[in-house]
Amino acid sequence: MKRKVTVGTILKQVFLILWLILCLFPLYWMFTMSLKDTNEIFGGNMVGLPTQWLWSNYGNAWGSGGRVSNYMLNSVIDTFATLIGTSLLGYMSAYGLLRMRWKGQKVVFTYILMGMMIPMHAALYPLTEILLTLTKTHWALIIPYVAFNIPITILILSGFIANIPYEMEEAACIDGSGIYRTAFTIILPMMVPALITAAIFVFLQVWNELLLASLFTTDSVRTLTVGIKQMSGQYQTDYGSMGAGLVIATLPTLVLYMCMSGQVQKSLIAGAVKG
Amino acid sequence: MKRVLSNKWNIAVFVLPTVLFFTYIVIFPIFKTLWYSLLNEIPAKIGDQSHFSGIEHYITMFTPGRRNSFPGAVVNSLSYAAISVFIQLPFSLFIALLLANGVKGESMYRNVFFIPVVISSVVVSLLWGRLYKSLLPQIFESLNWEIPKNGFLGNEQTKILFSFIPSLWQYVGYHMLLMYGALKSIPDDIIEAATVDGASGPMLAFRIQIPMIKPMLKVCLSFSLIGSFKLFDTPWVLLERSNMDLPALSMYVEMFSNHKYSYASAQAIFIVLECLVFTVLLNVVFKDRDGKRLGRGKGAA
Numbered sequence: 001m002k003r004k005v006t007v008g009t010i011l012k013q014v015f016l017i018l019w020l021i022l023c024l025f026p027l028y029w030m031f032t033m034s035l036k037d038t039n040e041i042f043g044g045n046m047v048g049l050p051t052q053w054l055w056s057n058y059g060n061a062w063g064s065g066g067r068v069s070n071y072m073l074n075s076v077i078d079t080f081a082t083l084i085g086t087s088l089l090g091y092m093s094a095y096g097l098l099r100m101r102w103k104g105q106k107v108v109f110t111y112i113l114m115g116m117m118i119p120m121h122a123a124l125y126p127l128t129e130i131l132l133t134l135t136k137t138h139w140a141l142i143i144p145y146v147a148f149n150i151p152i153t154i155l156i157l158s159g160f161i162a163n164i165p166y167e168m169e170e171a172a173c174i175d176g177s178g179i180y181r182t183a184f185t186i187i188l189p190m191m192v193p194a195l196i197t198a199a200i201f202v203f204l205q206v207w208n209e210l211l212l213a214s215l216f217t218t219d220s221v222r223t224l225t226v227g228i229k230q231m232s233g234q235y236q237t238d239y240g241s242m243g244a245g246l247v248i249a250t251l252p253t254l255v256l257y258m259c260m261s262g263q264v265q266k267s268l269i270a271g272a273v274k275g
Numbered sequence: 276m277k278r279v280l281s282n283k284w285n286i287a288v289f290v291l292p293t294v295l296f297f298t299y300i301v302i303f304p305i306f307k308t309l310w311y312s313l314l315n316e317i318p319a320k321i322g323d324q325s326h327f328s329g330i331e332h333y334i335t336m337f338t339p340g341r342r343n344s345f346p347g348a349v350v351n352s353l354s355y356a357a358i359s360v361f362i363q364l365p366f367s368l369f370i371a372l373l374l375a376n377g378v379k380g381e382s383m384y385r386n387v388f389f390i391p392v393v394i395s396s397v398v399v400s401l402l403w404g405r406l407y408k409s410l411l412p413q414i415f416e417s418l419n420w421e422i423p424k425n426g427f428l429g430n431e432q433t434k435i436l437f438s439f440i441p442s443l444w445q446y447v448g449y450h451m452l453l454m455y456g457a458l459k460s461i462p463d464d465i466i467e468a469a470t471v472d473g474a475s476g477p478m479l480a481f482r483i484q485i486p487m488i489k490p491m492l493k494v495c496l497s498f499s500l501i502g503s504f505k506l507f508d509t510p511w512v513l514l515e516r517s518n519m520d521l522p523a524l525s526m527y528v529e530m531f532s533n534h535k536y537s538y539a540s541a542q543a544i545f546i547v548l549e550c551l552v553f554t555v556l557l558n559v560v561f562k563d564r565d566g567k568r569l570g571r572g573k574g575a576a
Contacts, residue, residue: 009378009379012373013380016374016378024387029405030402046410046413093289096288099280100281100285100286101281112294117550118305121543121546121547122304122305122544122546123304123308125539125543126305126311143300147297147301150296150297169279173279210395210507210508211507228397228398229401232404246398246402249397250395265386265389272494
């Protein structure tokens with residue numbers, strides 16, 4: 001069946017292309033800004049391509065002027081540690097809550113999932129009391145990031161773990177494998193796709209988080225979101241470097257998305273359908 | 276086998292660390308916030324006196340007064356919710372329907388529309404902030420439109436609306452993807468049957484497709500409602516630090532700039548309650564509708 005070209009299909013395409021431009025324009029604007037000098041950004045050439053491609057803006061933002069390299073390292077450490085934490089704790093508790101059999105497992109499961117409905121705002125001040133002494137370290141962010149992302153991790157894992165037949169455990173048990181060996185060498189490898197799905201979701205949450213990061217970090221452990229927010233205030237004059245900072249901060253998520261857009265979309269759908 | 280899977284010691288090793296950690300960092304602070312919100316003030320150091328003041332802060336919060344900005348903040352968050360529900364969601368649904376019904380470049384469009392979602396809201400806000408200061412005034416000028424005094428974000432009347440736009444723009448892609456996924460999971464034979472019966476275009480959308488993705492629409496609705504009450508990042512980056520025009524901003528300023536911890540805790544609890552109330556309301560509304568639809572379906576059969 002061949003689709004005919006009608007007025008309708010043309011209108012559809014025009015509409016979709018307009019929105020496409022609106023989606024991409026801020027990104028285009030960001031990339032070109034990062035390669036221009038301030039005069040050009042303010043002068044006649046706001047929208048066009050840079051007349052001179054000033055890659056030195058990246059050097060400024062990364063090293064001397066800005067401290068994006070530092071922020072980046074901190075974000076990487078916090079995010080990576082959070083993912084290890086949520087994956088390990090999430091998997092272990094999901095296994096214990098959904099594979100093992102005990103009274104009250106449903107209650108505990110619901111208890112943890114209820115945590116998803118509660119916004120972080122509600123815990124802010126008491127969290128400050130707990131974490132204030134840690135603000136010179138990475139723990140001040142890793143701890144709340146792991147805790148607040150445990151429910152969603154367990155929820156995403158629960159959908160997958162239910163599909164693994166119990167015969168897996170029975171066979172392992174008959175072969176003399178203990179529970180820890182079964183959980184970590186037999187079931188865990190089968191859960192890798194689920195763990196990746198959950199990890200991508202958590203990665204995007206943590207990498208882009210601003211509220212806690214602005215409260216619980218001091219200079220040496222600043223993360224990217226807070227860092228570039230501060231830069232935008234400090235470097236009022238050097239917009240090119242600020243643009244470069246924005247690009248550097250965006251690149252990791254953008255590259256992840258470009259490499260595995262299908263997987264990223266799947267993760268965010270899984271994270272949204274909270275039941 | 277059964278014995279292994281219900282060994283109490285093993286279960287404790289698997290579950291207990293997470294439960295304790297989660298309780299200490301997530302649940303315990305919430306109850307502490309609730310308790311703080313009922314005190315007149317949190318003692319700054321040991322030995323300071325604080326006394327129970329009941330719902331006093333909750334009353335102060337909603338007592339009209341020239342210096343009390345919280346009611347206005349709540350109204351602002353509700354207007355964000357309204358814009359989101361009546362403009363952003365229908366727009367996303369429209370795109371989702373266009374894509375799901377098959378156009379050239381379907382997956383390319385879907386992938387690109389989703390890009391803003393993965394970008395940090397700080398970056399998005401800073402970019403839009405620059406647009407408001409440089410490009411948008413030029414566009415307004417060339418169209419002979421009036422530019423608000425003091426710029427789009429400096430003007431009392433327009434600043435709230437313009438601080439909403441970036442996050443509305445950003446999350447169209449998320450809603451679109453959720454709806455698109457739901458539309459694609461409607462079995463083909465239903466769509467085919469409807470098409471054979473002569474349904475097409477708007478008729479197919481309103482009679483078949485939209486009713487069938489109601490559960491996902493509910494997810495989107497609760498997302499946008501809860502998101503409006505918690506809205507923080509974008510307006511915080513775009514507007515000045517002392518801005519208190521949204522509930523979460525107001526709470527933040529009262530807490531960390533004005534150091535009125537217990538009053539701010541009451542605002543935090545109010546935000547949580549607002550989220551819970553609207554979640555319950557959505558459940559009630561959607562349950563009713565589903566019940567009626569099922570009833571009608573039976574009658575017809």
